[in-house]
Amino acid sequence: MQRLAGFIQESRTWSRAVRGTDLLRRVACVLRQHFDIDAGMFIYKKRFLRNHFGQLDTSVRVYEPWGMTAPREQLEGLVHTSKWCIGSPSFECSGVWEPISELPHHWQRQFERSGLAYVGAWPVLDADRVPIGAMVFGRRNGPLIHDEDVLSICAEQVSLIVELIVQRRRAEDASRRDPLTGLLNRRGLMHFLPDVQADAKSSGAPIVVGMADVNSFKRINDQYGHARGDDVLLDIAGTLLEAIGQHGLAARIGGDEFVFLYSTPGATAERVRQEVIERFQAKPYDVCVGCVSWTEEMDWHMCLDAADSHLYARKGYTGLSRERV
CATH class of the missing domain: 3.30.70.270 (Reverse transcriptase/Diguanylate cyclase domain)
Known part of the structure; x- marks a missing residue:
């Protein structure tokens, strides 16, 4: 109960995040401190960021990995071969802990090298409840079942705040562009x-x-x-x-x-x-x-x-x- 209270208290600050990377960094910090989660990463498809050429970056990236022996760039290169990121991309998350034997072989090796035995993935959803990302966590020891419900609540809260950040970034971008031509103003x-x-x-x-x-x-x-x-x-x-x-x-x-x-x-x-x-x-x-x-x-x-x-x-x-x- 004390861990849950600490989680709730610290998660209240998440809405202050002004960028998605800032939010995911805060989430990772709370999960490491208050739960027996030995490793994790966030997989997310960008939806809103335009550069000064006006181009949208819609790539799928890995953010804030911890407890993994592989660097972020290597994990990112494997993300489209995972069981969580499928299709164009679409995300599929069970929301429960599973043994790493359920993973594709190369992902099994990644988790084994990090000394992990169980893995779970929880979806990050957009406003239409479409999965646009995944929170993927690993543990060395047997999973605690009640943690699955808390992590589901965590994923819901992350989804809501991500959507707020997206809308704020879109408003910022619109304020910097000429409405007729789409060029910068x-x-x-x-x-x-x-x-x-x-x-x-x-x-x-x-x-x-x-x-x-x-x-x-x-x-x-x-x-x-x-x-x-x-x-x-x-x-x-x-x-x-x-x-x-x-x-x-x-x-x-x-x-x-x-x-x-x-x-x-x-x-x-x-x-x-x-x-x-x-x-x-x-x-x-x-x-x-x-x-x-x-x-x-x-x-x-x-x-x-x-x-x-x-x-x-x-x-x-x-x-x-x-x-x-």
């Missing part, structure tokens, strides 16, 4: 800017900062309607993402104004500008692009102002000659 740009800087610093690659807008965009809206204008903005967003690929980020910071960062070895402002412009050559609208290399002497606002100045300098000598839509 100003807030999202500033949030992910340090990631691009860190990647560039580790690789030694320069960062080129560019600005782009549509020539005569007001005329497009006035003559063809705002729906056509929205189509143009969506096409620009998709084209910029294609041009940048995995080498930077793109944002819509207002109206027809776009900002992008591009970082690869040997990149120069003029080369990047030409590559981006070429992507728009066959479009039924004109864009103007200005780029600068981000140097150590420039802070972010100085760099953005310089790119903006280059953009309007280009507008000055191109004369906005083509007006097609």
Whole structure:
């Protein structure tokens, strides 16, 4: 009863977790302290995390393993061959302790090497009660049957808090994105800017900062309607993402104004500008692009102002000659 009281007391803090990894770390700590669980891990399919490219990470990962001789990366490589993670993926958990002889042979070896004799798996569920993860635990000695009920309650509580975290992360992501194009907005740009800087610093690659807008965009809206204008903005967003690929980020910071960062070895402002412009050559609208290399002497606002100045300098000598839509 004392162990159960300690478990309940400490589990009350789980709802304070702001990230899934933080939650699972707290859960692992409580289970190690208050139950005779000698080893464990959490298997979970990501559902919500988008990077600055707008890509969703839906991979299945192993989190917070303890008491296992194999490192996390090795366990993660075997996860799709387990009896708990099946299909595309789907998760199947019995919620009871079983001898490790019930496991696939390579998983038997993993648990034997860690001196474990029994294993149990409890499901982590989403809001629709669909299993999206598993809490997998191992024990050296015979299982205590009443622990199965407590671990089921633990899994239910983890499932509820995971869902709260998911919804919070989705709201955070939506607040950083332009609702029309799905690109980052100003807030999202500033949030992910340090990631691009860190990647560039580790690789030694320069960062080129560019600005782009549509020539005569007001005329497009006035003559063809705002729906056509929205189509143009969506096409620009998709084209910029294609041009940048995995080498930077793109944002819509207002109206027809776009900002992008591009970082690869040997990149120069003029080369990047030409590559981006070429992507728009066959479009039924004109864009103007200005780029600068981000140097150590420039802070972010100085760099953005310089790119903006280059953009309007280009507008000055191109004369906005083509007006097609």
